[in-house]
Amino acid sequence: MSAGFNTLLYKELLRFWKVAFQTVLAPVITALLYLLIFSHVLSSHVQVYPGVSYTQFLVPGLVMMSVLQNAFANSSSSLIQSKITGNIVFVLLPPLSYAEFFLAYLAAAMVRGLVVGLGVLLVTLWFAPLRVDHPLWLVSFALLSSGVLGGLGIVAGVWAEKFDQLAAFQNFLIMPLTFLSGVFYSIHSLPPFWHEVSQWNPVFYMIDGFRYGFFGAADVAPEKSLLVAAGCFMAISGLTLALLKRGYKLRH
Amino acid sequence: MNAALAVRGLVKRYPALTALQGVDLEVQEGEFFGLLGPNGAGKTTLISILAGLTRASAGRAAVMGYDVQSQYREARRRLGVVPQELVYDPFFTVRETLRIQSGYFGLKHNDDWLNEVMHHLDLLPHAEKNMRALSGGMKRRVLVAQALVHKPPVIILDEPTAGVDVSLRQALWKFVQSLNRQGHTIVLTTHYLEEAEALCGRIAMLKNGRIVALDSTRNLLARADERCATLNLRGDVAAAGIAGLTAHGEGAWRFRFERYEELEALLARLREQRVTVEDLQLARADLEDVFNRIIATT
Ligand SMILES: Nc1ncnc2c1ncn2[C@@H]1O[C@H](COP(=O)(O)OP(=O)(O)O)[C@@H](O)[C@H]1O
Ligand SMILES: [Mg+2]
Numbered sequence: 001m002s003a004g005f006n007t008l009l010y011k012e013l014l015r016f017w018k019v020a021f022q023t024v025l026a027p028v029i030t031a032l033l034y035l036l037i038f039s040h041v042l043s044s045h046v047q048v049y050p051g052v053s054y055t056q057f058l059v060p061g062l063v064m065m066s067v068l069q070n071a072f073a074n075s076s077s078s079l080i081q082s083k084i085t086g087n088i089v090f091v092l093l094p095p096l097s098y099a100e101f102f103l104a105y106l107a108a109a110m111v112r113g114l115v116v117g118l119g120v121l122l123v124t125l126w127f128a129p130l131r132v133d134h135p136l137w138l139v140s141f142a143l144l145s146s147g148v149l150g151g152l153g154i155v156a157g158v159w160a161e162k163f164d165q166l167a168a169f170q171n172f173l174i175m176p177l178t179f180l181s182g183v184f185y186s187i188h189s190l191p192p193f194w195h196e197v198s199q200w201n202p203v204f205y206m207i208d209g210f211r212y213g214f215f216g217a218a219d220v221a222p223e224k225s226l227l228v229a230a231g232c233f234m235a236i237s238g239l240t241l242a243l244l245k246r247g248y249k250l251r252h
Numbered sequence: 253m254n255a256a257l258a259v260r261g262l263v264k265r266y267p268a269l270t271a272l273q274g275v276d277l278e279v280q281e282g283e284f285f286g287l288l289g290p291n292g293a294g295k296t297t298l299i300s301i302l303a304g305l306t307r308a309s310a311g312r313a314a315v316m317g318y319d320v321q322s323q324y325r326e327a328r329r330r331l332g333v334v335p336q337e338l339v340y341d342p343f344f345t346v347r348e349t350l351r352i353q354s355g356y357f358g359l360k361h362n363d364d365w366l367n368e369v370m371h372h373l374d375l376l377p378h379a380e381k382n383m384r385a386l387s388g389g390m391k392r393r394v395l396v397a398q399a400l401v402h403k404p405p406v407i408i409l410d411e412p413t414a415g416v417d418v419s420l421r422q423a424l425w426k427f428v429q430s431l432n433r434q435g436h437t438i439v440l441t442t443h444y445l446e447e448a449e450a451l452c453g454r455i456a457m458l459k460n461g462r463i464v465a466l467d468s469t470r471n472l473l474a475r476a477d478e479r480c481a482t483l484n485l486r487g488d489v490a491a492a493g494i495a496g497l498t499a500h501g502e503g504a505w506r507f508r509f510e511r512y513e514e515l516e517a518l519l520a521r522l523r524e525q526r527v528t529v530e531d532l533q534l535a536r537a538d539l540e541d542v543f544n545r546i547i548a549t550t
Contacts, residue, residue, distance in 0.1 A: 002358055003355060003358040003359075003360060004355065004356045004357065004358050006355070007352055007354075007355025007356050008355075008356065010352075010355070011352050011355075014343070014344075014348075015343050018343055019343075082341075085339060085340075085341075085342075086335075086337050086339035087339045087340060087341045089305060089333075089335050089339060090339075090341065090352075090353060090356070090398065091356065092303075092304070092305055093303055093304070093305070093328060093331075093333055093356075094328060094353075094356035094357050095324065095325035095326075095328040095329050095357065095358075096356060097325070247307060251304065251305055251306060251307055252306060252307070
């Protein structure tokens with residue numbers, strides 16, 4: 001990787017770190033509120049896995065949801081802001097390759113997602129004991145999933161021409177995918193129709209596999225989940241690289 | 253020797269219109285070149301293709317001999333572009349902006365040069381200010397500085413003085429002229445024709461995506477064989493009904509002519525009609541006249 005790549009990555013990291021109050025602290029607090037409300041309402045009614053309290057069960061789902069939403073938010077909002085204000089030219093004029101462009105935005109999005117996820121995990125330590133049975137699985141799912149949503153954020157940011165188009169992408173795709181994915185429940189507790197629908201949602205596998213890393217128990221086999229997450233990552237990366245190579249909407 | 257810029261048969265089609273309809277152009281190393289044309293002529297489109305911001309529909313473009321498409325890394329390293337739009341990144345200070353821009357070009361320890369550029373553009377007192385806090389003129393200076401971080405041999409300025417105050421315009425031109433003397437090739441688009449006249453050695457005029465004139469500034473001015481007299485008149489000029497006089501403000505009139513006999517005839521006619529000439533000024537046509545004439549007749 002060239003020095004140009006390093007600078008673009010540094011710039012993207014600095015961009016969210018300078019406003020960490022909104023980009024890191026705010027999502028951590030949101031996740032904390034979910035934890036307080038849901039565990040309070042449901043903890044006496046639901047037990048998904050033996051020996052795992054509902055609050056404990058909830059933690060990986062909330063962490064992963066934060067990772068996903070923030071990875072997406074980082075690349076998509078950075079790109080759309082640059083496009084709308086016009087300062088995208090500053091990264092289009094230098095001799096950066098489309099692969100460097102992709103990797104810098106992707107890596108920054110992953111870092112933002114993982115930093116927020118780690119923040120959520122840390123604050124939940126006050127409410128539920130941490131248990132990590134398979135750290136490697138856990139880390140693999142965190143990396144792949146932040147990569148998928150970071151890549152999707154690049155696609156959305158490149159495609160959208162206005163903020164409301166990006167908001168539509170977020171409201172009609174990202175939010176349903178993350179909420180209908182077993183963050184708050186095991187999909188086995190769903191009615192058959194929604195159970196079926198959830199199985200077509202890749203985010204379900206990311207959360208399920210991630211949860212396996214914590215408790216050594218999951219709704220589906222972790223190998224299958226890993227395959228889905230890795231497949232999604234490769235598909236999104238391929239799509240993003242193809243779009244960037246063509247200059248889609250950036251060098252029209 | 254390679255030309256600083258070489259453009260061959262360049263076409264850019266948008267769904268609704270063709271912005272460039274086959275442009276051929278060469279700018280040699282060390283030139284101070286003017287790209288003129290009315291709004292919508294295609295100047296920015298041409299610059300965008302050279303900079304790799306837009307892809308041509310047909311034709312080729314090269315910077316210092318490097319194709320802007322297939323050898324984009326080499327081409328972009330040699331080109332600095334000051335965009336027409338006043339854009340900036342509100343997250344950063346002036347110094348951060350310039351350091352980051354250097355980094356994109358792979359330059360790590362560039363502070364000496366950045367300080368020098370900031371000095372020439374009077375930016376040093378503002379170096380630690382956030383971009384948001386700067387006035388429009390200051391932001392424009394930062395855009396110029398950003399285009400220069402990698403000391404590009406070819407510098408293109410797309411209407412850099414639009415909406416900029418007189419003192420900045422003069423400071424900017426002094427700096428750009430000194431860069432030109434040091435060997436940088438300069439290409440400039442501007443709406444201020446007197447600027448182009450004073451600065452550019454050669455000029456291309458673009459209209460509807462076509463080059464309609466391409467010549468040295470001196471030759472273009474020589475085409476302006478038309479002269480212009482401004483007269484202050486007393487008397488009922490309108491009633492006198494004299495052909496060729498056009499009103500030019502309070503009591504002032506303009507008369508365009510090619511041969512001095514025409515002016516003599518005018519003065520005789522005015523005397524006949526008992527109109528008194530209070531003042532008379534003669535001027536050669538300037539680039540603006542040439543420009544307007546070429547644009548109107550093509
Ligand atoms: N992205 C675009 N899509 C469609 N038309 C465009 C686009 N960019 C420029 N044009 C059109 O191309 C023509 C040339 O524009 P431009 O190069 O900006 O002219 P100039 O810089 O000489 O004023 C104009 O008619 C403009 O409306
Ligand atoms: Mg323009």
